[in-house]
Amino acid sequence: MGFSGKQMRSVIVFQGKVGYLAFFNRRMRCSNFLPLYFSKMCYRLKHKFAKKSVEIDRHGAGRGSKVFALMDYNLPDLTGNGTGYKKSEMNVKDTLDDMDISMICKRFPSISLGSAPQVDLYDGTTSYSEMTGILATDDFEKYFSDSSEARWVQNSLSEALPSLYVDHSSETSSTLREEDSFPLSPDSMSSIYEENLDNQVTWENSQEQVGLQLPANLPLNELFIDKPISFLHGLSKRVYQQLDNCGFHTLRKLLHHFPRSYANLQNAHAEIDDGQYLIFVGKVLSSRGVRASCSFSFLEVIVGCQISDSESASEHLTGTATEGQEKTIYLHLKKFFRGTRFTYTPFLRSLEKKYQEGDIACVCGKVKTMRHKDHYEMREYNIDVLEDGKDLSFCAKERPYPIYPSKGGLKPLFLRDIIVRALQALPVNVDPIPKDITEQFGLLSLHDAYFGIHKPNNINEADLARKRLIFDEFFYLQLGRLFQMLEGLGTQIEKDGLLDKYRSPKNNTLCTEEWSCLTKKFLDTLPYTLTSSQQHAVSEIIWDLKRPVPMNRLLQGDVGCGKTVVAFLACMEVIGSGYQAAFMVPTELLAIQHYEHLLNLLENLDEVKFKPTVALLTGSTPLKQARMIRKGIQTGEISMVIGTHSLIADKVEFSALRIAVVDEQHRFGVIQRARFNSKLYYTSSILSMEEAVTDTSSKSDAYMAPHVLAMSATPIPRTLALAFYGDMSLTQITDLPPGRIPVQTCAIEGNDKGYENVYKMMLDELQDGGKVYLVYPIIELSEQLPQLRAASADLEVISDRFEGYNCGLLHGKMKGDEKEETLRKFRTGELHILLATQVIEIGVDVPDASMMVVMNSERFGIAQLHQLRGRVGRGVRASKCILVASTASSLSRLKVLERSSDGFHLANMDLLLRGPGDLLGKKQSGHLPEFPVARLEADGNILQDAHLAALKILSASHDLEQFPALKLELSMRQPLCLLGD
Numbered sequence: 006m007g008f009s010g011k012q013m014r015s016v017i018v019f020q021g022k023v024g025y026l027a028f029f030n031r032r033m034r035c036s037n038f039l040p041l042y043f044s045k046m047c048y049r050l051k052h053k054f055a056k057k058s059v060e061i062d063r064h065g066a067g068r069g070s071k072v073f074a075l076m077d078y079n080l081p082d083l084t085g086n087g088t089g090y091k092k093s094e095m096n097v098k099d100t101l102d103d104m105d106i107s108m109i110c111k112r113f114p115s116i117s118l119g120s121a122p123q124v125d126l127y128d129g130t131t132s133y134s135e136m137t138g139i140l141a142t143d144d145f146e147k148y149f150s151d152s153s154e155a156r157w158v159q160n161s162l163s164e165a166l167p168s169l170y171v172d173h174s175s176e177t178s179s180t181l182r183e184e185d186s187f188p189l190s191p192d193s194m195s196s197i198y199e200e201n202l203d204n205q206v207t208w209e210n211s212q213e214q215v216g217l218q219l220p221a222n223l224p225l226n227e228l229f230i231d232k233p234i235s236f237l238h239g240l241s242k243r244v245y246q247q248l249d250n251c252g253f254h255t256l257r258k259l260l261h262h263f264p265r266s267y268a269n270l271q272n273a274h275a276e277i278d279d280g281q282y283l284i285f286v287g288k289v290l291s292s293r294g295v296r297a298s299c300s301f302s303f304l305e306v307i308v309g310c311q312i313s314d315s316e317s318a319s320e321h322l323t324g325t326a327t328e329g330q331e332k333t334i335y336l337h338l339k340k341f342f343r344g345t346r347f348t349y350t351p352f353l354r355s356l357e358k359k360y361q362e363g364d365i366a367c368v369c370g371k372v373k374t375m376r377h378k379d380h381y382e383m384r385e386y387n388i389d390v391l392e393d394g395k396d397l398s399f400c401a402k403e404r405p406y407p408i409y410p411s412k413g414g415l416k417p418l419f420l421r422d423i424i425v426r427a428l429q430a431l432p433v434n435v436d437p438i439p440k441d442i443t444e445q446f447g448l449l450s451l452h453d454a455y456f457g458i459h460k461p462n463n464i465n466e467a468d469l470a471r472k473r474l475i476f477d478e479f480f481y482l483q484l485g486r487l488f489q490m491l492e493g494l495g496t497q498i499e500k501d502g503l504l505d506k507y508r509s510p511k512n513n514t515l516c517t518e519e520w521s522c523l524t525k526k527f528l529d530t531l532p533y534t535l536t537s538s539q540q541h542a543v544s545e546i547i548w549d550l551k552r553p554v555p556m557n558r559l560l561q562g563d564v565g566c567g568k569t570v571v572a573f574l575a576c577m578e579v580i581g582s583g584y585q586a587a588f589m590v591p592t593e594l595l596a597i598q599h600y601e602h603l604l605n606l607l608e609n610l611d612e613v614k615f616k617p618t619v620a621l622l623t624g625s626t627p628l629k630q631a632r633m634i635r636k637g638i639q640t641g642e643i644s645m646v647i648g649t650h651s652l653i654a655d656k657v658e659f660s661a662l663r664i665a666v667v668d669e670q671h672r673f674g675v676i677q678r679a680r681f682n683s684k685l686y687y688t689s690s691i692l693s694m695e696e697a698v699t700d701t702s703s704k705s706d707a708y709m710a711p712h713v714l715a716m717s718a719t720p721i722p723r724t725l726a727l728a729f730y731g732d733m734s735l736t737q738i739t740d741l742p743p744g745r746i747p748v749q750t751c752a753i754e755g756n757d758k759g760y761e762n763v764y765k766m767m768l769d770e771l772q773d774g775g776k777v778y779l780v781y782p783i784i785e786l787s788e789q790l791p792q793l794r795a796a797s798a799d800l801e802v803i804s805d806r807f808e809g810y811n812c813g814l815l816h817g818k819m820k821g822d823e824k825e826e827t828l829r830k831f832r833t834g835e836l837h838i839l840l841a842t843q844v845i846e847i848g849v850d851v852p853d854a855s856m857m858v859v860m861n862s863e864r865f866g867i868a869q870l871h872q873l874r875g876r877v878g879r880g881v882r883a884s885k886c887i888l889v890a891s892t893a894s895s896l897s898r899l900k901v902l903e904r905s906s907d908g909f910h911l912a913n914m915d916l917l918l919r920g921p922g923d924l925l926g927k928k929q930s931g932h933l934p935e936f937p938v939a940r941l942e943a944d945g946n947i948l949q950d951a952h953l954a955a956l957k958i959l960s961a962s963h964d965l966e967q968f969p970a971l972k973l974e975l976s977m978r979q980p981l982c983l984l985g986d
């Protein structure tokens with residue numbers, strides 16, 4: 006449908022009559038009246054119209070004009086007849102006569118005035134209108150009383166968007182204009198500009214800001230990336246404040262705000278869907294900055310792109326495809342600005358000029374379909390204007406588009422823009438790790454890694470960047486650990502020895518003959534023989550115990566593999582040498598169990614003089630008794646104490662503590678473990694124990710912190726253990742005691758039929774002489790979580806159901822002695838069914854318990870369920886574990902446990918399903934380092950490399966004096982803090 010020049014002229018003539026309108030050159034001024042009349046006509050014609058620029062009529066302004074702001078296009082551009090346009094009225098007439106409005110409409114639907122409401126904006130203030138009108142003149146300097154005022158506006162703009170003022174002639178040979186590649190996002194723009202316009206900054210300053218001159222040699226008291234955020238010039242005070250409030254105090258914090266994921270920017274094909282992330286190369290058709298209201302403006306750049314019209318073709322580069330296979334689509338790139346200052350015409354003109362008509366640009370981002378066919382809006386985009394003669398195919402390649410998480414209310418787009426500024430400021434020599442190390446391990450430089458993670462050209466680049474950043478996470482952790490250990494050693498030889506040990510870890514062991522007499526006797530009294538792994542573990546530990554340096558060892562093995570007895574043997578070894586042992590466990594229940602277990606084993610020792618005195622000290626120990634125990638520990642009468650946190654209380658003083666065993670060590674923090682170190686051993690304290698021992702081992706080590714043996718049932722791969730416990734030697738028990746039958750596991754849905762089956766299985770088991778655990782996620786019923794079954798609420802139901810069988814209740818809210826009593830009854834067989842919460846998860850050992858039912862089992866993690874399941878199948882009886890899921894949908898996750906009883910495999914599955922931070926649950930993992938980028942299950946090799954690199958660095962310089970930047974970086978990373986100190 007056409008909109009004839011005649012019709013247009015009639016509009017103009019009419020407007021001329023009422024005296025508000027002049028049609029001069031390409032500019033059209035519109036008053037209140039025009040939009041109504043004009044839009045009615047346009048509406049009928051289903052057409053919209055635009056003019057190149059907005060000019061405020063002084064007459065209109067004086068009357069409190071209604072500004073008609075959206076008519077902003079060059080008519081020849083609209084018709085595609087941009088050349089040879091003359092400014093005479095005659096030519097305008099001709100152009101209008103020839104103009105096919107429907108074609109324009111097709112090309113630029115977003116500026117349509119027909120069916121969409123017009124942007125009619127009021128501003129009644131004379132001063133505003135006058136100001137805007139004057140600013141609209143090309144030479145705005147004339148308006149200001151002197152040129153400094155004009156400079157002020159320019160400076161402010163240049164600060165706000167330095168790329169606007171970059172002298173492109175001085176650009177390097179990069180294909181893309183780097184500074185243009187991530188224009189500031191709308192919201193950020195407005196806030197960023199706001200205050201800049203308030204601050205008068207000199208032009209010279211703003212030039213500096215554009216260039217961001219970097220120091221050639223960085224001072225060694227500060228790393229570049231630890232510069233405060235204010236180092237990024239051109240942001241408003243408010244933005245600095247916002248960033249600071251959200252934790253972005255330094256460039257490091259910004260650069261370490263990594264993309265959450267990457268959208269795969271695809272080359273656009275014929276079928277474009279809403280929300281797709283696409284990449285285009287096309288020609289800038291128009292660029293206009295529009296003042297939409299007194300405090301709102303926007304920039305719209307329209308880019309026309311040829312894209313392949315056939316599904317099969319993959320290239321869409323301009324001019325590369327043949328006729329018939331291509332079609333033109335129009336991208337409407339929009340940025341919005343809020344704030345009066347951004348409505349100034351010079352500002353809007355400057356924005357416009359950034360993109361020249363005819364520029365070839367690469368655009369990528371998220372597309373939104375518009376009402377009109379082949380028109381797409383993009384509000385989240387990058388536009389890179391390409392230099393002439395560059396290979397366009399390079400730019401059109403698919404590439405990842407970073408998607409950032411928001412932080413503290415700061416939007417992802419805003420953060421992305423600020424991060425790009427930080428990247429632009431980044432010097433090449435930012436890497437603290439020496440080049441030969443990065444080359445040896447095939448790593449990117451840190452500079453490239455930051456670029457690769459934030460602005461990758463392809464997914465491979467992002468992957469390499471990630472590898473480098475993961476390497477750093479592991480490397481500094483290892484370096485910190487080893488550095489600390491070296492600092493603790495005196496001589497160069499000792500330090501070299503330590504590094505050698507880590508370089509080629511040897512399994513030194515001490516054969517049974519060399520164990521102390523007490524240990525050998527204890528071994529003989531055991532009702533079973535040690536498995537080969539247990540034997541090896543004891544030999545390894547005893548070898549370490551004989552050394553004059555404190556041992557720091559992790560004993561790790563799957564549930565029920567028999568770690569406790571290994572630890573008991575280690576304790577016997579030191580007791581046999583005249584020292585004391587402490588055994589710390591996380592729960593009172595476990596302390597009692599271990600205590601009773603040990604007493605049972607010691608009963609078999611016939612010679613009284615060998616029998617060590619063992620005590621139990623927990624929070625529930627009566628005061629008087631506790632006082633006596635503490636006294637015994639102090640005098641040395643008590644040679645071994647088992648207990649909870651109470652053992653590390655200040656008032657507990659040991660006379661000759663030589664080993665501290667920490668069971669389920671991940672439940673204790675580093676500080677708690679380290680508190681044993683304060684309970685140093687002094688030779689003078691050795692008392693009567695000396696007479697009791699038959700062998701006299703060397704006591705030359707007059708003053709030494711105790712050996713620490715930590716135990717963990719959390720099955721973690723060796724590499725993982727290395728990362729978590731970099732300073733610990735590792736002993737693993739890899740086999741289970743003989744005769745163990747794998748627990749038969751079954752996941753079922755907890756509907757009526759499911760429960761009937763479970764009860765039937767329970768009855769069969771009880772009739773067969775078995776004992777059953779029923780595990781519940783909660784103690785009391787919860788209104789918030791009505792689907793959950795609760796232990797105490799079920800006691801009556803289960804008791805009624807299983808008449809003739811005794812049921813007991815065990816949960817964390819019970820008193821210590823009540824718990825102990827219940828567990829004792831279950832152990833002795835007075836109770837047949839034990840309804841419990843996850844309080845039984847750790848360490849509870851009732852070897853003849855043969856069945857476990859876990860209610861609402863989807864509430865537990867896989868590793869946790871594996872631990873729970875480990876409470877059955879500890880004897881020779883075949884056992885079952887039934888996992889009852891609340892819904893059918895959660896069954897698939899639980900099926901993993903049906904298929905595997907391998908703790909390592911399950912731990913990895915858990916990592917995959919829940920992420921490494923959740924490996925041990927939130928509460929438990931408080932002391933574990935967090936790896937923002939690393940996926941521990943997949944990045945083991947990098948961890949190994951990082952370990953080797955750390956050793957190499959420290960071999961070259963024990964105190965890191967040769968690597969000052971590394972030392973600084975290490976102090977910034979604070980590995981000890983990461984580990985919970």
Ligand SMILES: Nc1ncnc2c1ncn2[C@@H]1O[C@H](COP(=O)(O)OP(=O)(O)OP(=O)(O)O)[C@@H](O)[C@H]1O
Pocket residue numbers: 533534535536539562563564565566567568569570718742743847848849850852875879
């Ligand atoms: N070599 C062995 N032969 C037979 N039984 C053994 C052997 N070693 C230990 N046991 C028994 O296996 C059971 C489990 O041992 P223990 O409690 O030490 O396991 P654990 O590794 O500490 O398990 P958890 O991590 O579940 O606490 C105990 O009843 C113990 O007596």
